[in-house]
Amino acid sequence: MAIMRCIRLEPTRSMTVDEFKEWLRTYDDNHDGRISKEELKEALHGLRVWFRSWKAKKAMESVDFNRNGTIDSATEMEKLVTFAQQHLHFKIYES
Numbered sequence: 001m002a003i004m005r006c007i008r009l010e011p012t013r014s015m016t017v018d019e020f021k022e023w024l025r026t027y028d029d030n031h032d033g034r035i036s037k038e039e040l041k042e043a044l045h046g047l048r049v050w051f052r053s054w055k056a057k058k059a060m061e062s063v064d065f066n067r068n069g070t071i072d073s074a075t076e077m078e079k080l081v082t083f084a085q086q087h088l089h090f091k092i093y094e095s
Helices: 002-006 017-025 037-046 052-063 074-087
Strands: 014-016 091-093
Touching: 014 017, 017 037, 017 074, 017 091, 037 052, 052 074, 074 091
Parallel strands: 014 091
Antiparallel strands: none
């Protein structure tokens, strides 16, 4: 998995929803199947996104419906995809 982190992904790059999810899974450091705010912040750091702490916080506020501090359901992941499209300027499309 560490090799995947070395691949640079530009925020304006087009990708499928599955590619986005797979990329995000590479930042699931404890392999629990959930994405925490810290893991999301690390993913944004890998993209060299400005204000990554603030953006990770805003993303979690927008998508973490059960307020457990992680993105852990399919619904929350779909909301994160939408958030990334709207606020992080990712071009994510259905495959």
